[in-house]
Amino acid sequence: MNFPVWEVPIIGGGMLIGLVAIPHVFVAHLAIGGGLFLPLTELMAYQQKDEALLNFLRSTTRTFVLVVLVFGAVTGVGIWWTIALVHPSATSSLLHIFLFVWATEWVAFLVEIVAALVYYYGWDRLAPAVHLRVGFIYFVSAWISLFLINGILTFMLTPGRWLETRSVWDAFFNPSMMPSLFLRTMITLALAGIFILITSSRVKEEALRHRITKWAGLWLMIPAVLMPPALFIYLATLPESARHLALGGPAPVLLVLVTTSIVLSALIFGFSYWGAYRRPQHFSAPLAFLVAILAFLTTGMTEWVREAIRKPYVIYGYMFSNGLTPQQAREWQGQSLVSKAKFTLQPRWTNQDDLGKEVFRLQCSSCHTLSGYNGLLPLIYGWDKEMIQTALDRLHQLRGFMPPFVGSEEEKKALTEWLYKEAATYPGPPIDRQ
Amino acid sequence: MPVIPEVNPIPLPAPPFLLSLLLHLTFLLHLIPMNLTVGGISYLLYSEAIRNNSPVADWVRSYLPASTALTITTGVAPLLFVQVLYGQFFFPATIVMAWSWLLIIPALLIGYSSLYYYLNKRQSLRFPWIPLSLTLFLFLYIAFLFANMATLMSTPSKWQTLYRSDPSGWNLNLTDLSLVPRFFHFFLGACAVFGLVGAVYGGLLRSADPVRAQSLLSTGSRWFVSFTLLNFLVGPLFLLSQPAPIRANLLGAHPEGTFLLVVSILTAAAAMALTLSYQRSPSKNLLLIAGSLLSVTLIAMGRIRFLVRQWTIAFEVPDFRISQIPAQPDWLLFAVFVVVLMGGLAIIFWIVKNWFTSAVREGAP
Numbered sequence A: 001m002n003f004p005v006w007e008v009p010i011i012g013g014g015m016l017i018g019l020v021a022i023p024h025v026f027v028a029h030l031a032i033g034g035g036l037f038l039p040l041t042e043l044m045a046y047q048q049k050d051e052a053l054l055n056f057l058r059s060t061t062r063t064f065v066l067v068v069l070v071f072g073a074v075t076g077v078g079i080w081w082t083i084a085l086v087h088p089s090a091t092s093s094l095l096h097i098f099l100f101v102w103a104t105e106w107v108a109f110l111v112e113i114v115a116a117l118v119y120y121y122g123w124d125r126l127a128p129a130v131h132l133r134v135g136f137i138y139f140v141s142a143w144i145s146l147f148l149i150n151g152i153l154t155f156m157l158t159p160g161r162w163l164e165t166r167s168v169w170d171a172f173f174n175p176s177m178m179p180s181l182f183l184r185t186m187i188t189l190a191l192a193g194i195f196i197l198i199t200s201s202r203v204k205e206e207a208l209r210h211r212i213t214k215w216a217g218l219w220l221m222i223p224a225v226l227m228p229p230a231l232f233i234y235l236a237t238l239p240e241s242a243r244h245l246a247l248g249g250p251a252p253v254l255l256v257l258v259t260t261s262i263v264l265s266a267l268i269f270g271f272s273y274w275g276a277y278r279r280p281q282h283f284s285a286p287l288a289f290l291v292a293i294l295a296f297l298t299t300g301m302t303e304w305v306r307e308a309i310r311k312p313y314v315i316y317g318y319m320f321s322n323g324l325t326p327q328q329a330r331e332w333q334g335q336s337l338v339s340k341a342k343f344t345l346q347p348r349w350t351n352q353d354d355l356g357k358e359v360f361r362l363q364c365s366s367c368h369t370l371s372g373y374n375g376l377l378p379l380i381y382g383w384d385k386e387m388i389q390t391a392l393d394r395l396h397q398l399r400g401f402m403p404p405f406v407g408s409e410e411e412k413k414a415l416t417e418w419l420y421k422e423a424a425t426y427p428g429p430p431i432d433r434q
Numbered sequence B: 001m002p003v004i005p006e007v008n009p010i011p012l013p014a015p016p017f018l019l020s021l022l023l024h025l026t027f028l029l030h031l032i033p034m035n036l037t038v039g040g041i042s043y044l045l046y047s048e049a050i051r052n053n054s055p056v057a058d059w060v061r062s063y064l065p066a067s068t069a070l071t072i073t074t075g076v077a078p079l080l081f082v083q084v085l086y087g088q089f090f091f092p093a094t095i096v097m098a099w100s101w102l103l104i105i106p107a108l109l110i111g112y113s114s115l116y117y118y119l120n121k122r123q124s125l126r127f128p129w130i131p132l133s134l135t136l137f138l139f140l141y142i143a144f145l146f147a148n149m150a151t152l153m154s155t156p157s158k159w160q161t162l163y164r165s166d167p168s169g170w171n172l173n174l175t176d177l178s179l180v181p182r183f184f185h186f187f188l189g190a191c192a193v194f195g196l197v198g199a200v201y202g203g204l205l206r207s208a209d210p211v212r213a214q215s216l217l218s219t220g221s222r223w224f225v226s227f228t229l230l231n232f233l234v235g236p237l238f239l240l241s242q243p244a245p246i247r248a249n250l251l252g253a254h255p256e257g258t259f260l261l262v263v264s265i266l267t268a269a270a271a272m273a274l275t276l277s278y279q280r281s282p283s284k285n286l287l288l289i290a291g292s293l294l295s296v297t298l299i300a301m302g303r304i305r306f307l308v309r310q311w312t313i314a315f316e317v318p319d320f321r322i323s324q325i326p327a328q329p330d331w332l333l334f335a336v337f338v339v340v341l342m343g344g345l346a347i348i349f350w351i352v353k354n355w356f357t358s359a360v361r362e363g364a365p
């Protein structure tokens, strides 16, 4: 209750983060896998004295570096901007814990950008051996970035022993850190393969195109085989209740998503094996785009699932999505919430509806909009006051998605009344309206 | 006393003075590519407008992809340190202007793309200044928002009012007197620094490539001197726009602040005089000294900027002292950071050295 609440209309803050994060995650992983693909293939081309392949790599580097430098870097900064606005308390806590992990990551990022620029502009300038080395420097620093960021991301879902020791080392080397790092590394390889499938479909010369398509197919197949077992190891490291959510639990939609992403991976494997690897001559640009879209959907869904199963927390076991900590939720039971809030819309409360709205803003709006994404009004459509009040009494038991209600009896009543009134003006789900 | 958030219960991972030092250093690092980018784009726009394609314009086009990428990259580090040290101020201020602040990201994305569009398509464009002005406009929007953030975060008394007037986050800190002079001070400064860097580069090129060198030298010095002169007008306005106690501090009441202000004015003036005297007796040492003097100006001004932030905050929230934020250093991790930093800088040095010692090969596009 330390910071002002930023109201994001219709989509809500959580969805906004997703909109920025999903494209970024996609590009950032591509940036790493591609960073291995380019110098490795360049090395092969030098050894086989394959000028045509070198020319292909040279023109691919251009697209690759533009995508990575412009889109990857800017959306990465964008994630930070959005989480700081939507979850200031959590961002501040992560910074206090991981400041020097981030600062170290920044060094890797700096090296990565310099290497990417010199690799791109250096094709016709640097000696081949130096150029290759710059390429590998790019890859290694990009992977180190992943290694470091992955530790922070996994911490949010499995803080592990940090909850007791408060040591940054425990926080970083948390239970799901290694399995997640392995999974993400595999994803980087797969995305590089997809990227090359797309760019190679433009190659005119048939023999060269077939060779590249086949080689790119291999980059997809390896991760497709290794990822499913890794996914199970990863799931095994999750907290019990998060795993419960991921595997169905109270929200079957999540199970559907997990299953779909596994099915999609299988499809991607199918395309890459039978399509690209076995029959490169029949592989075409539309097919490559199809695979890319499947991969994008898979990325989106897994990121979404990862966010969803962390609820009601933003840092598991330490802080709820609305910035309250479990400790505050216990200690402040029954006390007035708005009086704890530093920033409110009004200095004092004469109107009960305004009070209800304020409680909603402070406590619910980090996950709910009113009638947009995860809107409360459709959820409570048709409920009477008593049902709303009962829901508030046992919010944390409802579906395992929510923190307990914190606030005084007066505030609970004001929220109930206000929600009830708002719901009455809500047109209702499309079916009921007819 | 205005309301500010409580300090984060998790202690800082290093003593505040160290974090403050890192904030200073990385912010100065951010200024270099930022000035080259903003000053360089301004120059390009000017040269496109008068349809004069000088070697200076070629030089600017050759470095812009790198300087823009580095502006972003070097911005990340000071952002880390300012958020961890001044989080109680930074987060509320940016949330109060959330949408305007978030628009920095699309501005960066579009401005950056439009810059690449200009660089790649310039030859075939009828109006190359169109994408270029878009880039400059958007990048200046970003600078303007940073000025809003920097002023609003040190005046907590405004947050609640602004927030209540528009909780959806479309606010700016437009009522702050110092906002506009501040913005122009940075903008003019960027054009001046760009000019001096160009002139110094020209001085170094004199024997290798006299034609390019001459163009860089004359344009660079002209830009440096004229924009610095303009800043000698805007700078005093910036000072006047500060609240009285802050102004008094810089004009005698606070020894360090006054000293720094005098030093920065003198070094800037001296750098200008040396650049002018170069026109009469060309010796590249003169320019190198001018460059070093201007670096001193930047360092001193940077330090003033932080002092002013401290004072402005202390003016409203006397209880807040950076040095009193609890810290629990983890020196091992800090050592890892330092080692990686050294290694990283060595690698960057190696890469850059290889770049400059290799010439463009024959027949290359």
Ligand code: HEM
Pocket: A077, B023, B027, B030, B034, B037, B038, B071, B072, B073, B074, B075, B076, B078, B079, B080, B082, B139, B140, B142, B143, B144, B146, B147, B148, B150, B182, B183, B186
């Ligand atoms: C073209 C893009 C950019 C331009 C033109 C630009 C320009 C500026 C300017 C003029 C200032 C000084 C503001 C003032 O004190 O009034 C500033 C400060 C700052 N910039 Fe940038 N910037 C850019 C991109 C970035 C990016 C992408 C980041 C972060 C990732 C960043 C991080 C910072 C930080 C943290 C500060 C303030 C440090 C402090 O207040 O102590 N900048 N920038």
